[in-house]
Amino acid sequence: MSQPFKSGFVALVGRPNVGKSTLINHLIGEKVAIVSAKAQTTRNCLQGILTLPDRAQMVFVDTPGIHKPQHLLTRFIVDQALFVLGEVDHTLFLVDATEPPGPGDQFIARALEKHQKHTYLVLNKIDKIPKAKREEHLAAYQALGNFAGTYLISAKHSDGLPQLLDALVAVMPEGEQLYPDDEYTDQTQALISAELIREQVFRCTGDEIPHAATVYIEQFKERTEDLTYIAAVIAVERDTQKRIMIGKQGQKLKEIGAASRQSLEYFLGTKVFLELFVKVIPDWRNQPARLRQLGYQVK
Ligand SMILES: Nc1nc2c(ncn2[C@@H]2O[C@H](COP(=O)(O)OP(=O)(O)OP(=O)(O)O)[C@@H](O)[C@H]2O)c(=O)[nH]1
Ligand SMILES: [Mg+2]
CATH class of the missing domain: 3.40.50.300 (P-loop containing nucleotide triphosphate hydrolases)
Structure with missing residues (x-):
């Protein structure tokens, strides 16, 4: 049986x-x-x-x-x-x-x-x-x-x-299947994409910056079957952090962009046209409304 x-x-x-x-x-x-x-x-x-x-x-x-x-x-x-x-x-x-x-x-x-x-x-x-x-x-x-x-x-x-x-x-308790066979996460492609960019921010910057940074997607469009357009914002808390994030002659941001694009292309299985912007949102980590707006599950 x-x-x-x-x-x-x-x-x-x-x-x-x-x-x-x-x-x-x-x-x-x-x-x-x-x-x-x-x-x-x-x-x-x-x-x-x-x-x-x-x-x-x-x-x-x-x-x-x-x-x-x-x-x-x-x-x-x-x-x-x-x-x-x-x-x-x-x-x-x-x-x-x-x-x-x-x-x-x-x-x-x-x-x-x-x-x-x-x-x-x-x-x-x-x-x-x-x-x-x-x-x-x-x-x-x-x-x-x-x-x-x-x-x-x-x-x-x-x-x-x-x-x-x-x-x-x-x-495990006896129970019915809760999700279809091919579903492997509750996260959308856009959410995972923002996280993959944040992962590169963690990899490419020193100790303090990654924790002061968050990433959100402004635009996520499947331009053709094999090209995705993504516009994303890396938000930090201070001007000094923004300068570090961009780097001398934009080198740091270029490095983060190139690594992110590679990771996004692997994940999405398409070519990716990625535009990254750096923005200062003062003290975003201490503001409930901001946190909610930035996608954090804040009560
Ligand atoms: N050598 C070794 N390293 C591991 C193993 N599992 C995870 N790591 C490394 O440990 C580090 C932390 O891994 P994460 O999976 O990000 O840890 P986490 O518990 O999710 O961390 P938080 O999200 O910060 O709570 C990474 O550098 C991993 O590569 C393992 O089995 N062996
Ligand atoms: Mg973790």
């Missing part, structure tokens, strides 16, 4: 930079979330949908890294991530195997306890740590809470992911 179909929601939570977005991309096999070596990359919760034909459909929710908020923006971001915990069937608590637990992990473990959901501890980046050290960290993380299971993975190299998926399917 065939097994009943399963469906449900799984949140990925953890401190910034532990590899949540890398994991969601590798689980569903498509790039839905941007990734960077800098902490606090993800700003909105987003869904990646994995359909296993005749077996299960799992909706993974990538969340922003939970940390001590410094702006209204980061406060909303962290609240959003914590809110998701109450909305899902299961939670993956991602931690960085290369580091011992810190106060941030303890805070998250306490928040998870409150929701009393099935939580799986997932130690990521095991490719980067010798086995003996890994065991020591594993024991310290396990002591943080009551976990339904523990998985050791390398999201970047897709190691340990089939085992993790099998375990999730096994505990």
Whole structure:
């Protein structure tokens, strides 16, 4: 007799930079979330949908890294991530195997306890740590809470992911398919495009600028079957940041534009004509109305 179909929601939570977005991309096999070596990359919760034909459909929710908020923006971001915990069937608590637990992990473990959901501890980046050290960290993380299971993975190299998926399917509630077979995210092409440009801003600028920058799309037009026109704005908070973003003789903006275009062309599967503008919106990270207008899920 065939097994009943399963469906449900799984949140990925953890401190910034532990590899949540890398994991969601590798689980569903498509790039839905941007990734960077800098902490606090993800700003909105987003869904990646994995359909296993005749077996299960799992909706993974990538969340922003939970940390001590410094702006209204980061406060909303962290609240959003914590809110998701109450909305899902299961939670993956991602931690960085290369580091011992810190106060941030303890805070998250306490928040998870409150929701009393099935939580799986997932130690990521095991490719980067010798086995003996890994065991020591594993024991310290396990002591943080009551976990339904523990998985050791390398999201970047897709190691340990089939085992993790099998375990999730096994505990998923019985239910109907929630989305069509070919739908793999709740994000529109324009939203992902803005994020792909923001990813290049993270890659091409120093430490302070990326967090003060946001990207929004002004125009997104399929000019022909194989040419997309995109006009996007990179907004920063101050004139000095704008100057850095543009660079000497426009070099920095050119670099960001060229890298973004390449990434957009790969994602959209068309040629891309990209126009980038840099604009100053003073203190945008502390203004609720602005944040909403800029596409942040602010209450
Ligand atoms: N070596 C190694 N690096 C990894 C692995 N997974 C993620 N990374 C790297 O860790 C960094 C952070 O990855 P992200 O996926 O952006 O982390 P995140 O948890 O989504 O970060 P925030 O969005 O800031 O909360 C990137 O440089 C990734 O390439 C892994 O399994 N092994
Ligand atoms: Mg992320």
